[in-house]
Amino acid sequence: xxxxxxxxxxxxxxxxxxxxxxxxxxxxxxxxxxxxxxxxxxxxxxxxxxxxxxxxxxxxxxxxxxxxxxxxxxxxxxxxxxxxxxxxxxxxxxxxxxxxxxxxxxxxxxxxxxxxxxxxxxxxxxxxxxxxxxxxxxxxxxxxxxxxxxxxxxxxxxxxxxxxxxxxxxxxxxxxxxxxxxxxxxxxxxxxxxxxxxxxxxxxxxxxxxxxxxxxxxxxxxx
Amino acid sequence: xxxxxxxxxxxxxxxxxxxxxxxxxxxxxxxxxxxxxxxxxxxxxxxxxxxxxxxxxxxxxxxxxxxxxxxxxxxxxxxxxxxxxxxxxxxxxxxxxxxxxxxxxxxxxxxxxxxxxxxxxxxxxxxxxxxxxxxxxxxxxxxxxxxxxxxxxxxxxxxxxxxxxxxxxxxxxxxxxxxxxxxxxxxxxxxxxxxxxxxxxxxxxxxxxxxxxxxxxxxxxxxxxxxxxxxxxxxxxxxxxxxxxxxxxxxxxxxxxxxxxxxxxxxxxxxxxxxxxxxxxxxxxxxxxxxxxxxxxxxxxxxxxxxxxxxxxxxxxx
Numbered sequence: 001x002x003x004x005x006x007x008x009x010x011x012x013x014x015x016x017x018x019x020x021x022x023x024x025x026x027x028x029x030x031x032x033x034x035x036x037x038x039x040x041x042x043x044x045x046x047x048x049x050x051x052x053x054x055x056x057x058x059x060x061x062x063x064x065x066x067x068x069x070x071x072x073x074x075x076x077x078x079x080x081x082x083x084x085x086x087x088x089x090x091x092x093x094x095x096x097x098x099x100x101x102x103x104x105x106x107x108x109x110x111x112x113x114x115x116x117x118x119x120x121x122x123x124x125x126x127x128x129x130x131x132x133x134x135x136x137x138x139x140x141x142x143x144x145x146x147x148x149x150x151x152x153x154x155x156x157x158x159x160x161x162x163x164x165x166x167x168x169x170x171x172x173x174x175x176x177x178x179x180x181x182x183x184x185x186x187x188x189x190x191x192x193x194x195x196x197x198x199x200x201x202x203x204x205x206x207x208x209x210x211x212x213x214x215x216x217x218x219x220x221x222x223x
Numbered sequence: 224x225x226x227x228x229x230x231x232x233x234x235x236x237x238x239x240x241x242x243x244x245x246x247x248x249x250x251x252x253x254x255x256x257x258x259x260x261x262x263x264x265x266x267x268x269x270x271x272x273x274x275x276x277x278x279x280x281x282x283x284x285x286x287x288x289x290x291x292x293x294x295x296x297x298x299x300x301x302x303x304x305x306x307x308x309x310x311x312x313x314x315x316x317x318x319x320x321x322x323x324x325x326x327x328x329x330x331x332x333x334x335x336x337x338x339x340x341x342x343x344x345x346x347x348x349x350x351x352x353x354x355x356x357x358x359x360x361x362x363x364x365x366x367x368x369x370x371x372x373x374x375x376x377x378x379x380x381x382x383x384x385x386x387x388x389x390x391x392x393x394x395x396x397x398x399x400x401x402x403x404x405x406x407x408x409x410x411x412x413x414x415x416x417x418x419x420x421x422x423x424x425x426x427x428x429x430x431x432x433x434x435x436x437x438x439x440x441x442x443x444x445x446x447x448x449x450x451x452x453x454x455x456x457x458x459x460x461x462x463x464x465x466x467x468x469x470x471x472x473x474x475x476x477x478x479x480x481x482x483x484x485x486x487x488x489x490x491x492x493x494x495x496x497x498x499x500x501x502x503x504x505x506x507x508x509x510x511x512x513x514x515x516x517x518x519x520x521x522x523x524x525x526x527x528x529x530x531x532x533x534x535x536x537x538x539x540x541x
Contacts, residue, residue: 007397014400014534021526025519098518101526108533115537131537 005053009125012046013132016166017108020139023159024104029151030088033078036155040070043162047169053125059169065183066165074158074190081194082151085201090149100146107138129166136163150200150207154193161186229317232479236316237307240463243492244306244455245269247462247499252426255503269455273448281444284345294341295442295449298334302453305330306460310385310467312487313475314392319385324372327384327464328365331416334453335361342438353437356514360422360434363521364415367408370528374405375468377535384464388471404531406469411524413461417454420506421520425454432511459495466494 044067051059111134140160256263342350418435473490
């Protein structure tokens with residue numbers, strides 16, 4: 001009979017995975033951003049719970065960083081960008097919703113199978129967190145592949161990073177310096193992305209990355 | 224004597240579900256009407272409708288085969304058996320050994336198959352389109368339903384409903400993401416199977432959107448009464464299933480004294496009432512979907528159920 005602390009960790013990490021699927025499924029841009037914020041909050045709760053369960057107070061700092069940066073700053077900024085680009089009402093054409101979901105399920109199965117052989121010297125919780133984190137990372141990658149809008153691709157990247165943090169906290173904590181540098185590199189990546197989006201927009205009048213393919217001379221037929 | 228008592232308890236369950244079925248339908252209609260600021264029909268109106276239909280002449284198309292006449296009774300009988308098997312107020316009744324989740328899914332599948340055949344039988348365009356849509360929905364909903372069954376079976380170690388309820392009462396499984404996902408998926412599947420709003424609207428006869436109503440369009444009189452009663456029973460069945468799997472508290476288990484039985488029946492009725500109020504609220508807050516979006520809706524249920532199974536594999540740690 002697993003203990004309550006295990007159950008809560010399982011619940012929070014599991015809800016992150018579920019939210020990854022919602023991200024994959026959702027095709028309205030504002031809803032995608034809201035779900036992303038929700039996932040960051042779930043990550044913060046999960047990390048905070050690990051801090052209590054592992055008795056590692058420095059993880060609380062990680063939780064606060066995740067909550068403030070990814071739960072509030074990044075989604076608010078993305079909302080702004082989306083509104084300035086006037087695409088906040090847009091419904092994105094997700095490439096093959098059904099096959100994407102099936103691929104996502106396959107990726108989850110793959111990550112579980114990959115982590116399953118790790119048995120010695122690892123408690124169940126760590127292994128489970130690793131499996132969840134790997135799945136969230138792979139789903140983030142899948143989201144970056146299947147989306148054609150630059151903004152939702154960024155969301156895919158950020159949710160991938162959520163998975164990284166989950167993996168790091170599950171495994172007996174990581175140094176605070178690393179955590180801070182990761183958080184800052186994410187912020188900087190975010191700023192670069194922001195500038196990049198506006199450049200794409202200026203150049204091609206759209207943030208659909210399909211336009212880039214056409215510009216390079218690929219896929220002439222599809223557009 | 225003990226056998227007679229056990230048999231009696233089983234009969235109480237059988238007649239309980241069939242008695243409250245129209246009332247449950249009445250409650251959902253009333254709540255829905257009140258949410259739309261209409262007065263709505265009286266709670267007992269579905270009983271009167273059934274009574275009226277029973278006494279009306281049954282008009283049968285000239286080219287209808289025997290199947291058309293047999294189908295309503297088959298559908299009602301099969302649905303009643305399925306609904307009577309789901310534990311409602313007590314576990315471990317006389318026929319509980321046969322109350323297997325997979326058997327119940329199969330019984331509902333039989334009812335759906337018969338209804339679709341009956342829709343095709345007379346050869347009208349509406350019946351055909353209704354049957355084809357119903358089969359499309361079924362082909363999407365059934366895999367999800369089976370995955371839900373697997374999830375619950377993995378947690379409890381059996382597919383027998385009565386035993387599952389016993390296990391969940393005596394040893395609560397705690398916070399499980401898998402069970403939450405399974406509940407979510409079961410609600411989606413239940414909405415699709417009972418032709419409720421995002422999928423189908425039970426109150427409309429608009430030809431573009433109807434599924435269930437299109438199949439039964441040719442029926443009248445006592446045949447229609449049977450089909451409507453079966454539809455009401457199916458709703459009660461899904462409510463009972465949700466109550467039995469996810470809120471089994473209050474059921475009479477080993478102790479079947481009068482007090483335990485009364486507690487069981489009252490708590491069962493309360494659970495059904497809550498669900499019957501929640502359903503129309505949920506229905507009112509979403510818009511009806513296009514037919515082409517059904518795969519996305521039920522695909523969501525399938526993904527949730529599949530995820531529930533996967534998560535169980537991680538947490539069991541083998």
